[in-house]
Structure formats: structure tokens, C-alpha cells
Amino acid sequence: MMNTIWIIGHKELIEAYRDMRSLLIITVVSVLAGPLLLLMLANSLASFEARAERNIVMVKGIEHAPSLANYFARDTALVITAPSDSVAALERNALLDPVLIIPEGFDAKLNNEEAVELQILTNSANARVNAGVARLKRKLSGYIAEKNNHHLVQYGVSFKSPLNLRIQDYDIANRQADAAKVFGMLPYFLVLAALYGVWAVSLDITVGERERGTLAPLMLAVKNSWSIVIGKWLAATVIGALIVLVAVIAFIPAQVMMSGETLKSMFAFGVHEATTCILLLMPLVGLFSAALIWVGVRSNTTKQAQALATAVLLMITLTPLTMQIAESGQQTLQHMIPVIAQHMHIMAMIKGEAIQLSDYILTGMSSIGCAFIFMYYAQRQLKLSDKHGS
Amino acid sequence: MIEVAGISKNFYQKKWIKAIQTPALKKVAFTAADGAITALLGPNGAGKTTLLRILAGLETASEGDAKINQHGCHCMHSDLGFLSDGCALYPRLTGYENIQYFARLHAIAAPRMAENLLKLTEALDLKPLLNQRAEQYSQGEKMRINLARALIHHPQTIILDEPTNGLDLVSVRRLRIFLKYLASPEGGGHCILISSHVMSEVQKLADTVVVLSAGEVKARGTPLELCNQAGHTDFEEAFVSLAGLAS
Numbered sequence: 001m002m003n004t005i006w007i008i009g010h011k012e013l014i015e016a017y018r019d020m021r022s023l024l025i026i027t028v029v030s031v032l033a034g035p036l037l038l039l040m041l042a043n044s045l046a047s048f049e050a051r052a053e054r055n056i057v058m059v060k061g062i063e064h065a066p067s068l069a070n071y072f073a074r075d076t077a078l079v080i081t082a083p084s085d086s087v088a089a090l091e092r093n094a095l096l097d098p099v100l101i102i103p104e105g106f107d108a109k110l111n112n113e114e115a116v117e118l119q120i121l122t123n124s125a126n127a128r129v130n131a132g133v134a135r136l137k138r139k140l141s142g143y144i145a146e147k148n149n150h151h152l153v154q155y156g157v158s159f160k161s162p163l164n165l166r167i168q169d170y171d172i173a174n175r176q177a178d179a180a181k182v183f184g185m186l187p188y189f190l191v192l193a194a195l196y197g198v199w200a201v202s203l204d205i206t207v208g209e210r211e212r213g214t215l216a217p218l219m220l221a222v223k224n225s226w227s228i229v230i231g232k233w234l235a236a237t238v239i240g241a242l243i244v245l246v247a248v249i250a251f252i253p254a255q256v257m258m259s260g261e262t263l264k265s266m267f268a269f270g271v272h273e274a275t276t277c278i279l280l281l282m283p284l285v286g287l288f289s290a291a292l293i294w295v296g297v298r299s300n301t302t303k304q305a306q307a308l309a310t311a312v313l314l315m316i317t318l319t320p321l322t323m324q325i326a327e328s329g330q331q332t333l334q335h336m337i338p339v340i341a342q343h344m345h346i347m348a349m350i351k352g353e354a355i356q357l358s359d360y361i362l363t364g365m366s367s368i369g370c371a372f373i374f375m376y377y378a379q380r381q382l383k384l385s386d387k388h389g390s
Numbered sequence: 391m392i393e394v395a396g397i398s399k400n401f402y403q404k405k406w407i408k409a410i411q412t413p414a415l416k417k418v419a420f421t422a423a424d425g426a427i428t429a430l431l432g433p434n435g436a437g438k439t440t441l442l443r444i445l446a447g448l449e450t451a452s453e454g455d456a457k458i459n460q461h462g463c464h465c466m467h468s469d470l471g472f473l474s475d476g477c478a479l480y481p482r483l484t485g486y487e488n489i490q491y492f493a494r495l496h497a498i499a500a501p502r503m504a505e506n507l508l509k510l511t512e513a514l515d516l517k518p519l520l521n522q523r524a525e526q527y528s529q530g531e532k533m534r535i536n537l538a539r540a541l542i543h544h545p546q547t548i549i550l551d552e553p554t555n556g557l558d559l560v561s562v563r564r565l566r567i568f569l570k571y572l573a574s575p576e577g578g579g580h581c582i583l584i585s586s587h588v589m590s591e592v593q594k595l596a597d598t599v600v601v602l603s604a605g606e607v608k609a610r611g612t613p614l615e616l617c618n619q620a621g622h623t624d625f626e627e628a629f630v631s632l633a634g635l636a637s
Contacts, residue, residue: 007491007494007495011480011483011487014482014483014487015483018523212478212480213474213478216446216472216474217472217478217492217539217540219448220470220472221496
């Protein structure tokens with residue numbers, strides 16, 4: 001049986017390799033889609049950063065810092081008093097700028113060269129607010145530099161230390177959580193790349209073969225329908241796995257294309273992340289190829305197979321949405337549902353959470369288990385079509 | 391030897407919730423002996439292909455039984471060579487690779503495969519085709535490679551569905567000589583069953599003819615016996631008369 005599986009798998013690989021045009025199209029699309037996705041995100045965030053260059057400063061406690069108010073006025077900045085519930089307003093994205101919080105006695109303390117702490121409230125989940133932080137920091141640096149110069153001119157010596165003024169970022173959102181929000185579509189993309197990789201080849205080696213008329217002699221030559229299904233599955237999985245491998249690795253150099261600092265700090269996709277994605281996606285490639293082989297085997301025409309495969313695609317696209325609807329609880333159950341499990345773990349990876357070995361095993365086993373079920377039905381269908389006419 | 395005993399086949403076409411039954415074969419019975427070429431002769435839609443597919447184990451009969459060398463049709467026959475469709479080749483493989491693939495699936499050792507391929511290459515003039523991809527073949531070239539694919543494992547029983555489709559005159563003559571050789575004692579005394587609707591071909595090739603029309607066996611015998619049976623000297627006239635076709 002192993003020899004037959006190898007003969008069938010090997011032949012399918014040769015045929016797929018010789019269909020270079022189809023293979024190239026799928027590979028190029030998979031390789032380019034990731035970097036294009038990142039470029040799109042980078043451009044959209046960069047535009048936020050550019051828009052944040054508007055000269056507005058949202059301040060709480062400006063009355064404690066007349067010198068700073070004077071500096072802002074000379075800098076033609078429009079000073080707006082922040083609402084009392086700034087944190088809540090930032091959380092619900094009601095504010096478009098970061099909030100500078102000035103403590104009581106700011107000027108007096110600064111003149112006495114005492115340590116003063118300024119807080120900047122920001123919500124890094126809101127790219128527009130977050131982009132305004134750099135602008136505010138630049139203004140405060142300018143203010144410190146001017147203060148230093150005045151001190152030097154007035155007393156002949158500079159401040160004891162310009163670090164007396166400390167700016168503390170008070171980030172109300174977790175940076176990795178923000179990354180998860182920004183890069184929420186990444187798991188969708190990767191899961192779909194796993195599907196695209198096996199789509200054409202799985203249908204071609206099943207329903208395509210039926211249409212070409214080569215399935216009948218094949219079934220006559222091979223006694224065991226399991227051998228046919230496993231041989232074809234192996235070939236489709238190998239091709240899909242290679243395409244996913246290339247698509248995932250393409251993200252590493254693609255990061256260079258990200259211009260915005262915000263995005264760069266959020267998205268660090270290195271060898272570790274690539275390995276995690278590959279380990280999570282490989283069993284899924286096996287599952288998708290088994291599902292599409294089943295679709296191909298039970299269809300009489302390519303048209304019929306494509307209609308059925310579209311239903312599979314819709315199911316795969318919609319499945320992660322159920323995860324968002326039922327987010328609380330059911331974690332163990334979700335780990336066991338293919339597509340949802342991969343989606344969850346890739347999101348966790350983006351958030352910077354650790355993925356346990358048991359997670360890999362559970363996710364992999366559930367996908368392979370489902371693949372086996374599809375293969376069982378595919379070989380059963382092959383036997384049935386053998387008896388009832390193909 | 392192929393023994394067909396009262397085979398019937400019904401196809402069902404679903405129309406809403408009702409299934410309409412269409413009989414394709416009605417209690418077909420005949421025997422195809424070893425060392426002879428038996429031809430199934432019938433008009434289009436007579437049920438020839440359905441019967442051959444049942445014999446090859448690709449479809450089940452609704453009723454009746456058929457045996458190939460004492461085995462049921464659904465036992466896989468490694469000694470059965472079946473040609474179902476002249477175009478059934480892998481287009482991106484060369485002719486040689488197409489043949490080799492099936493030889494390997496039949497677990498034919500490389501030296502035996504080479505020996506069988508040499509015979510087939512000579513008989514079917516395959517040499518110029520072996521290194522070309524199947525997608526470049528004409529209809530007749532596809533048929534020749536397909537024949538080689540079906541016969542590469544040197545099967546005892548050979549079932550060919552309209553094997554001369556798309557072949558030119560020279561190729562038809564070559565095939566005829568080769569099939570006659572295979573049926574002869576020197577060629578191994580194979581049992582050969584072919585289907586066709588070309589009178590001249592059947593008359594020149596077949597030892598026994600089974601006339602199939604509307605799913606029923608209308609007559610059987612040698613071409614001469616059929617002519618005598620129908621009272622015609624011309625085989626074509628005899629066939630039209632026996633098959634109950636309007637001339």
C-alpha cells in the first residue's frame with residue numbers, strides 16, 4: 001500500500017510541477033498578498049500620523065504651568081482643556097489627541113529644580129491619538145530646551161539636570177492588544193493562504209481526473225481506494241505546505257516596507273513568529289486538502305466541485321466570527337475546532353502571549369483528525385462511484 | 391473467459407421527488423472465449439459501454455451476474471486490461487510516463503515492463519510518441535498510447551471500448567494485426583472483447599459477434615452465421631435486419 005501511495009503521490013507532484021503557470025500564479029499571489037497587506041496597513045497608519053501633525057494640545061491642569069501655557073501660545077498651539085473623564089473618553093475613542101496632565105505647582109517646582117512629573121495619557125489602540133504623542137513630546141522637549149537656555153542666560157549656569165522634567169507615558173491600552181486589533185486580519189489571511197495553496201491542485205487531481213477519464217483506469221489498477229486518496233492527499237498537502245511556507249516567510253522581509261514607527265513597534269514578525277505560524281498552519285493545510293479532495297471526489301464536474309468548494313470557503317471565512325461572538329469561556333472547545341484554534345493561537349502570538357506545546361498538539365491533532373474523517377468519506381465515495389458509475 | 395449471465399442495468403433519473411427508471415440493459419447473456427475476439431456490435435445507445443463498464447467492475451449490474459476467469463466483476467482483476475476512453479491520459483506526462491505509471495501501479499517489474507513496452511511500441515508504432523507530452527497528441531495518438539497503457543501489464547482478458555476511434559487506416563490495420571496476434575496461441579490466447587459500431591472493422595476482426603440493440607442481445611454468432619441468420623449476403627444489411635433498425 002505504501003508503494004502505491006508513493007507512486008500516486010509522486011505522479012501528482014510531477015503533474016503539478018509541470019503545470020508551472022498555475023503553480024506560479026498561486027505562489028506569487030500568496031507571496032505578495034502578505035506584504036501588500038502590511039503596506040496597506042502602513043499607509044493607513046502613516047496617514048493618521050500625518051493628520052496628527054495638527055497644532056492642538058489637550059491639557060489638564062494648564063493653570064499650574066503658566067510658563068508652559070506661554071510657550072504653547074508662542075508656538076501658536078491651540079490649547080484645549082481636557083475633559084475630567086479623559087481616560088474614559090480615550091477608551092471609547094471620543095478624543096483624537098493625547099492628554100497632557102500637569103501636576104499642581106508645576107512652575108514653582110520646576111523653578112526650584114525639583115523633580116516634576118508630567119503624564120501623557122494616550123490610547124495606543126487608537127492610531128490617531130497615538131500618533132499625536134510624538135508631536136506632544138517634541139513640543140515638551142522644545143519647552144525644556146528653551147527653559148534651559150533662559151536659565152543659562154539668567155544665571156550663567158544651566159539646570160542641575162534637564163531630566164528634572166519627566167514625561168511619563170500613561171498608556172491605557174496594552175500595546176500587544178493594540179497590535180492584535182490592527183493585525184486582526186492577519187490570521188484570516190494566513191488561514192486563507194492555506195486554503196488557496198491546496199484549492200486548485202486538490203480539485204484538479206480528483207474531479208479534473210474524473211473529467212479527463214483517467215479516474216476509471218486508476219481505480220481499476222489500484223485495489224485499495226485508501227491508497228488513491230492518501231496518495232493524492234499527500235501530494236496536495238505537500239504543495240499547499242510549500243505555498244504556506246513561502247507566504248509566511250514573506251512577512252519577514254515585508255516588514256521593511258512599514259514606514260510608520262507605530263506599526264513597526266506593534267508588528268515584530270521574526271523567525272519565532274514564522275515558525276509558530278507554520279506549525280499551526282501545516283495541519284490545517286492537511287485538513288483543507290482532505291476536505292477539497294472529498295469535494296472533488298463527490299462531484300461529477302469541475303463546476304459542481306467549485307460550487308461546493310465555495311461553500312467550504314464561506315464556512316472557513318465565517319467560522320472565526322463565531323469565536324468573536326462567543327468570546328467568553330469555551331476556550332478548550334475552541335482549541336479543538338480547526339480554523340478557530342489556528343485563528344486564536346495566531347492572535348495570541350500577535351498579542352505576545354506564549355503558546356504551549358499542548359496547544360500545538362491539540363490544534364494539530366484536531367485538524368488531522370478532521371482530515372482523516374474527510375479522507376474516510378472520500379475513499380468511501382470513490383468506492384461508491386466505482387460501483388454506481390463515475 | 392468472460393461469462394455474462396442475464397445482466398440488467400437500470401439508470402434512475404430524479405425528477406423532483408420521483409425517480410424515473412431507464413433500462414440500459416435487459417437480461418444480456420453471452421460468453422467470450424479465450425483465444426478469440428468477441429465484438430459487441432450495436433448502434434449508439436445500445437448499452438455497449440454500460441455493459442463493458444460492468445464487466446470492468448466500474449459499475450454494478452441491477453440484476454444478473456458476470457464472471458471473468460471465474461471471478462466476479464467486482465474482484466479487482468490484475469489480469470484485466472480495460473480501455474474505456476481514448477482520451478484518458480494525463481496531459482502533462484509523456485506517453486512513456488503515462489504507460490510507466492500504470493505499469494508501476496500494477497506492480498510490474500522494470501525489466502518486464504521494458505519487454506512489454508517494446509512489443510507494444512512495435513505493434514502500435516509508439517516510438518515517436520513516447521517522449522512527447524500527452525497534451526500534444528492527436529486523437530489517434532492518444533488512442534495508441536491509451537491502448538499501450540491498458541495492455542502494459544500483459545492482461546489475460548482485454549476489454550476495449552471502441553478501440554479504433556480516431557485511428558487512421560494504417561493504425562487500424564496495425565491494431566487489427568496486433569489483436570489477432572494476442573488472441574492467437576502464439577500471442578498467449580487472450581480473451582478479447584471489443585465494442586464497435588463500425589461494420590467493416592467488426593467483420594474483419596471478430597471471431598464472434600454479439601448484436602446488441604436497445605439493451606438486448608438480438609443475435610450472436612460469427613459474421614457469416616449472422617449473415618445466414620438474417621438472410622443477407624451483406625454484413626451491414628444483416629446487422630440492420632437483426633438489430634431491428636430502420637434501414
